[in-house]
Amino acid sequence: MVLAELGGSITRALHKMNNTTVIDEKALTDCLNEINRALLQSDVRFELIRDMQINIKNIVNLEQLAAGHNKRKIIQQAVFDELCRMLNPGKPSFVPKREKTSVVMFVGLQGSGKTTTCTKYAHCYQKKGWKPALVCADTFRAGAFDQLKQNATKAKIPFYGSYMESDPVKIAVEGVERFKEEDHDLIIVDTSGRHKQEASLFEEMRQLSEATKPDLVIFVMDSSIGQAAFNQAQAFKQIVAVGAVIITKMDGHAKGGGSLSAVAATKSPVIFIGTGEHMDQFEVFEVQPFVSRLLGMGDLSGLIDKIHGVVPMDQQADLVQKLSKGNFTLRIMYEQFQNALKMGPMGELVSMIPGFSSELIPQGHENESSAKLKHYMTMMDSMTNEELDSSNPKLINESRMMRIARGSGRLVREVLELMEVYKRIAKEFSKISRCRNPQDMVKSFPPHLLKQFGGVKGLQDMMGMFGGGR
Ligand SMILES: Nc1nc2c(ncn2[C@@H]2O[C@H](COP(=O)(O)OP(=O)(O)OP(=O)(O)O)[C@@H](O)[C@H]2O)c(=O)[nH]1
Numbered sequence: 262m263v264l265a266e267l268g269g270s271i272t273r274a275l276h277k278m279n280n281t282t283v284i285d286e287k288a289l290t291d292c293l294n295e296i297n298r299a300l301l302q303s304d305v306r307f308e309l310i311r312d313m314q315i316n317i318k319n320i321v322n323l324e325q326l327a328a329g330h331n332k333r334k335i336i337q338q339a340v341f342d343e344l345c346r347m348l349n350p351g352k353p354s355f356v357p358k359r360e361k362t363s364v365v366m367f368v369g370l371q372g373s374g375k376t377t378t379c380t381k382y383a384h385c386y387q388k389k390g391w392k393p394a395l396v397c398a399d400t401f402r403a404g405a406f407d408q409l410k411q412n413a414t415k416a417k418i419p420f421y422g423s424y425m426e427s428d429p430v431k432i433a434v435e436g437v438e439r440f441k442e443e444d445h446d447l448i449i450v451d452t453s454g455r456h457k458q459e460a461s462l463f464e465e466m467r468q469l470s471e472a473t474k475p476d477l478v479i480f481v482m483d484s485s486i487g488q489a490a491f492n493q494a495q496a497f498k499q500i501v502a503v504g505a506v507i508i509t510k511m512d513g514h515a516k517g518g519g520s521l522s523a524v525a526a527t528k529s530p531v532i533f534i535g536t537g538e539h540m541d542q543f544e545v546f547e548v549q550p551f552v553s554r555l556l557g558m559g560d561l562s563g564l565i566d567k568i569h570g571v572v573p574m575d576q577q578a579d580l581v582q583k584l585s586k587g588n589f590t591l592r593i594m595y596e597q598f599q600n601a602l603k604m605g606p607m608g609e610l611v612s613m614i615p616g617f618s619s620e621l622i623p624q625g626h627e628n629e630s631s632a633k634l635k636h637y638m639t640m641m642d643s644m645t646n647e648e649l650d651s652s653n654p655k656l657i658n659e660s661r662m663m664r665i666a667r668g669s670g671r672l673v674r675e676v677l678e679l680m681e682v683y684k685r686i687a688k689e690f691s692k693i694s695r696c697r698n699p700q701d702m703v704k705s706f707p708p709h710l711l712k713q714f715g716g717v718k719g720l721q722d723m724m725g726m727f728g729g730g731r
Contacts, residue, residue, distance in 0.1 A: 270299035271344075275337050284332040286323060293317060296340065304487040305347075306522040313343045341552060347521045348548045350528045354505035355477040357386070357447050364437055364448045364473055368466055368497055369481035371454030374509030374535055376405060378481050379451045380412035381535065381543040382507070386447050387418060393447040396436030397422035398429040398469060401453035409451055416540055419445070429453060429465060430472045437473050450475065463500045470501045477504045479532070482523050484508045490519030494526035503527045509535035512542065589687040592649040595641045598634045636671060637679050643668030654684050 274295035278288055293314050300310045320339045323332065357363035365382070369375045376399070383393035395413050397420065399405035406422040413420035421436035433450050440448045452469055455462040470478065480494055480503040497503055506527055508520045511534045520531055531546045641649065643665045648657055657665070657680060666673040 270302075271296050271340065274299070275333075275340065278333060278336065284323065284336070289318075289321060289323060289336060292336065304490070304519045304522070306488065306491050306525065309347055309521060309525055313347065316343055316346075344552045345548050348524055348531065348551065350524055350530050352528075352530075354530050354532050357391075357476070359391070359446055362441050362444075362446055362448060363477065364450065364475045365477045365479060366450045366452060366470060366473060366475035366501070367479050367481055368452055368501060368503070369454055370483075370493065371402065373454060373481045373483045375454060375481045376408050376412065376451055377538065378507055378509055378533075378535055378543075379409070379449050380416055380418065381540055382479075382533065383413075383418045383447070383449050384416045384540050385533075385543055387416065391447050392445045393418055393449060394436075394440040394443070394445040395420040396433055396440070396448060396450045398433040398436070398450050399453035400427050400429045400432065401455070401465075405451075405453065412540075419443075430468050433469050433473050463496070466497070466501050478502055479505045479507055480523070480527055480529070481507050481509060482520070484510050484520060484534075487519050488522070491522040491526045494523040498527045498529075503529055505529050505532045507531065507533045507535065508546075512536045590650050590652050591641055591644065591683055594683055594686060595638060595649065598638050636675065637682070640665055640669045640671050640676055640679050652687065654680055654687075 274292050277295070278284065278292040297310050297314060300313075301307065317336070317339045320342075321332070321336050355363075357365065367375050367379050367382075376397075379395055383395055386393050395409060395418055397406045397409040399409075400423075406424060409422060410420055419440070421432070421439055423432050426432050429452065433452075437448050437450065450469065450473055452466060453462070478501045480497050482490060482494065486493065494503070494506070506520070506523050506529055508523070508531055520534075524531060530548075534544050534546050536542045536544060644657075648661065648665075657676075662673055662676045662680075665671075666676045669676075
């Protein structure tokens with residue numbers, strides 16, 4: 262079961278319970294069993310699921326909950342918290358600091374996406390003004406150096422490697438020394454992989470780690486490896502001090518549940534996910550927004566991060582202000598659809614819009630989904646300014662709907678559907694803007710964007726102005 266489907270199944274299990282009139286032990290057990298089945302099918306490790314069920318049952322003590330408690334809400338919250346807990350090892354990973362050169366070593370099996378991910382990681386820091394450099398210590402796979410060289414050249418990142426030298430430790434040490442002398446602040450060492458966990462690979466990793474003394478070892482894992490994830494991650498952790506995990510190929514039809522197991526095995530957080538072969542298809546991973554997206558609750562911070570990438574600089578502040586204001590009009594939705602279409606992979610993106618579960622854009626149906634968004638936008642093109650700028654959906658009454666349908670060449674039924682989508686998204690936005698306090702909002706802002714607003718203070722001032730964090 263792929264992650265989008267997992268989110269859908271869990272949400273359905275919770276909704277089903279919503280329709281049950283009495284929430285008793287049986288209803289709770291049925292709901293949890295359904296969630297467990299979905300998690301198992303997504304390759305989440307059995308032990309993790311069992312612990313999750315026990316924890317939820319402990320938290321949601323139906324007998325002790327006095328009448329008047331909203332049991333459904335408590336159960337939903339417990340499921341959300343437990344999924345977050347599974348992904349949260351309890352300690353943050355090492356974060357490179359500008360003042361001192363950091364050495365980061367990448368490990369993982371062959372084909373996990375290590376080399377690609379090294380460059381994505383370097384590129385990500387480079388965009389923030391860092392001076393990263395790449396060292397290719399993979400002498401096992403013919404062509405590994407060429408691949409790194411090609412990627413690094415494309416991203417204009419200095420690299421070091423050798424066609425002649427067969428000792429990966431020697432190359433790594435020379436590369437790290439060279440880049441330290443050249444004042445690079447982030448040195449990334451790409452290591453070799455093997456098709457399977459082998460003693461020779463682990464010995465090489467151990468020697469490389471001893472010789473280069475990395476500040477951080479990142480374990481790169483292909484999201485499609487399923488139940489093997491736990492053992493694989495644990496095997497690496499036993500040899501080198503894995504401090505963070507990056508899950509790749511989250512764009513594919515992978516059973517992403519293995520990522521939960523990797524966190525449990527390495528007791529290290531997932532820090533990024535790879536969502537495609539291209540350099541920019543790389544996202545900072547944050548537990549709560551990820552689980553929100555999984556459960557179709559939307560991820561405003563991820564969306565804002567994406568906005569940074571595509572919306573012209575002079576329009577960014579405006580859009581972020583509108584989002585944080587929580588006054589969600591059809592015009593804002595129109596602009597979001599417009600950006601979503603520009604931003605590419607629909608499933609990935611639309612799932613970030615609150616109220617839009619990833620089920621709405623099923624994998625493999627991205628084209629149909631883009632077409633749908635375009636139809637919605639055509640209908641909105643036939644709206645008046647008054648309609649677009651109002652946040653009162655009742656304004657669009659039957660006769661207005663008929664006019665919009667006529668003007669856009671679409672059916673009245675489709676205008677109705679558009680209004681339903683709008684109402685749902687607007688509801689989610691208002692929930693988020695109501696419940697976020699300024700601290701939470703600040704935390705969820707990507708650092709580069711925060712800087713643009715003049716840091717924490719600037720953002721808080723702005724939010725104060727717009728009534729954010731009520
Ligand atoms: N779709 C998708 N493909 C990816 C992603 N990350 C890497 N790939 C592809 O996965 C394949 C293997 O990636 P590499 O970077 O060569 O893997 P590696 O782990 O360095 O392999 P070795 O050097 O042999 O150990 C390449 O075709 C990459 O383009 C991702 O996030 N999504």
